Amino acid sequence: MEAGKRTIRDIFNRGRNLEIPFFQRAYVWDTEQWQRFLEDMIMVSTTKRPYFLGSVILKQQDTTSNKDSILTVIDGQQRLTTLNIFLKVLCLKNNSDNDFTETFKKQRDKSIILLHNHNDQESFNKVVNLESLTVFKDVSENDNILSAYNFFNENISTDDLENSIDFFNILDNILFVGIDLGYEEDEQQIFDTINSLGVRLTTAELLKNYFFKRNELDNYIKYWKQIFEKDDDTKIYWDREITTGRLRRTFIDLFFYSYLQIKIQEPELKVNTEDKIEFSKVENLFESYKRFIRDYKLDKIIILNELKEYAHLFKENFDFDIVNNELNSDNGIERINAIIFGLDTSTLIPYSLFILKNVTDENQRNELFAFIESYVMRRMVVKATTKNYNQLFTDRLISNKILSKEQFVEYLEGRNDKVNYLPNDTELKQGFENSILINKQTAGIVYLIESKIRNRNKQATQLLGISKYSLEHLMPKKWENKWNSVSTKEAKDFRNFKLKTLGNLAIITQSLNASIRDSNWPTKKRGSGNKEGLKHYSGGIETLAPYLELNEWNETEIEKRAEFLLGKAKEIWTAE
Structure with missing residues (x-):
């Protein structure tokens, strides 16, 4: 790597080409940036003082010795494009177009130095090859190249x-x-290192330009555009960002990560353990693809065909909007979606995609998804560690081709694994009685139980999406002022412990006003004045409504409700 100060003549060396990645996103500067650019150019010209126009990152392409050197524009597309358009207009207005040619076109054949992407190539070439000034009419609102020319x-x-x-x-x-x-x-x-300069390039953009060259437009349309950029709805789907752990990741990046984790488990490829560990790192996904394909001598077209097939499955089955919509009680991928996106468990995605691709029998597939739900939710109740989930769901279950509930059970039993174990009913009971969980987990546990029993009881009130409910302590943490007192420190400590457990926690459709939240039991149920209580916000909630008929709420009732939730959980999340 070489870094330093560069002039326009340094950048536009007339013996080489600068190539904006052919499948890069379009030129996006508009009036605000053009106006500032124009003002800056006037200032530079009048003061004759050095002016830094930002960063330009160029990467040498692998070219044969009989071809001119080609450098890819990694960063600087917007500035270099604007500079060409602005100075082209300036030279035409000054009747000095030869000055433009001698700076921005190659010395040998006077061809354009800056080779643009497929979105803007036609318009950019049209501008820089003009022989006289014109006005472009009926310019598309998406054609910022011609719009920039008209502006200047x-x-x-x-x-x-x-x-x-x-x-x-x-x-x-x-x-x-x-x-x-x-x-x-x-x-x-390099992008990560200079991120403070506002440079961002997604894994998907890097991969797109890795898979397709300028002369492979047909392959790009077939294997990429029709899958990831077909229309606005498709782009919105793949560009959606969600939080996974400490990172914000797009759906398209989640997809590419999931496919790679599935692919590296294929036994015939014999990917070594060290490489598997390296390829599982989210931060190095683009480099992992390049090295995986190179070192294991894979055919890019075969990979692209598989990506196309998996991408269709991914888009058809993974839906973030499930958190906003009613959840079906039927076992299947929809409920797994609620766990993935409602409870931040994205580690389930690779294995779930592997199942969707390889299990054609719907009953077998849904039975396996039901067991995955049981496995994850039982472990959540008992506060079992999730630190090995990435290895389990992106490596072991896929590499061992676990494609049925019976195989999953057999796998767990065969390992006698104290880390990845399935909690039994005794452990589940202890969890409902004693576990103190984070709010999102508690709400998810109660919600998934609610979604099952409500449909069984044919409740008329619609179940909202998991994100639409708030978690409420039935006995408030600040109980001492308005609830019955207890006589001993031990009793007080016991109450303070029990009110944090599952038996005292419920989902309601809206958070209570603070004054109602900490009120005594009768007021908390009915509300006061214009402030509504639990009964108003619990319509049809089977896991709460019956308990609002009680005249008193205390530690005994908390334990009874925990027992009720336990019973439903054992029915729903079986542990054969």
Whole structure:
């Protein structure tokens, strides 16, 4: 890597091409940026002082010796494109188009140095090859290249030409922070390092330009555009961001990660353990793809065909909006979605995708999904560790081809695993009686029970999505002022413990007003004045409504409700 100060002439070396990745997103600058750019160019020209125009990162491509050098524009697309358009207009207005040619076109054949992406190539070439000024009419609202040309053509005035703007003043005083990368260097790492400059490049963008070259437009349309960029709804789906652990990740990145975890488990590829560990790191996903395909000598077209098939399955089955919509009581991928997106358990995605691809029998598939729900929720109730979930759900279950409930049970029993164990009914009982969980987990446990028993009882009130409910302590944490007192410190400690357990926690449709939340039991149930209570916000909630008929709520009733929830959980989350 070489870094340092660069002039326009340094960047636009006339013996080489600068190539914006062909499948990069389009040029996006608009009026606000163009106006500022114009003002900055006037300032540079009049003051003749050095002006840094930001960073430009170029990466050497692997080219044969008889071809001109080609550098990929990793960062700087917007600035370099705007500079070309602005100076083209300036030269045409000054009747000095030869100055533009001698700077921004190659010396040998006068061809364009800056090779644009597929979105903007036609418009950009049209602008920089103009021989005289024109006005482009009926410009598409998405064509920012022609719009930029029209803006500069309209806004560079005669007064500017006479007094303010000089082509060579700009050429001599514009500077860049330049970073030149060798062919083998990792551009993703550079992006992470200079992230403070606002540079961002997604794994999907890197992979798109890794898989497809400028002469592979048909393959791009077949294997990428039709899958990930077909229309606005498709783009919105794949660009959706969710939080996974400490990271914000798009659906398309989750998909590429999941496919890779499935692929590296194929026994015939014989991926070694060290590489599996490396390829499971989210932060290095792009480099993992490149090295995996290179080192294990994989055919890109075969990979693209598989990606296409898996991507269809992913889009058809993984739906974040389940957190906002009523959850079906039937076992299957919908309930797994609620656990993944409602309870932040994205580690289930690779294995779930593997099941969807390889289990064609719907009953077998849904039975397995039901067992996964039982496994995850039982462990959640007893506060079992999730630290090994990534290894379990992205490695062992896939590599061992666990594709039925019976195989999953046999796998767990065969390992006698104290880390990945399935809690039995005794342990589940202790969990409902004693576990103190974070609010999201508690709400999820109660919600998933509610979704099963409500449908069984044919409740008329619609169940909302998991995200629509608030968690409420029936006996409030601040009980001492308005609830019956207890006589001993031991009794007080016991109450303070019990009110944090599952038997005292319920889901309601809206958080209570603070004054009602801490009121005594009768007031908390009915509300006071214009402030509604539990009864108003618990319509049809089977896990709560019956208990609002009680005249008193205490530690005994908390334990009884815990026993009720336990009974339902044992029916729903079986542990054969």
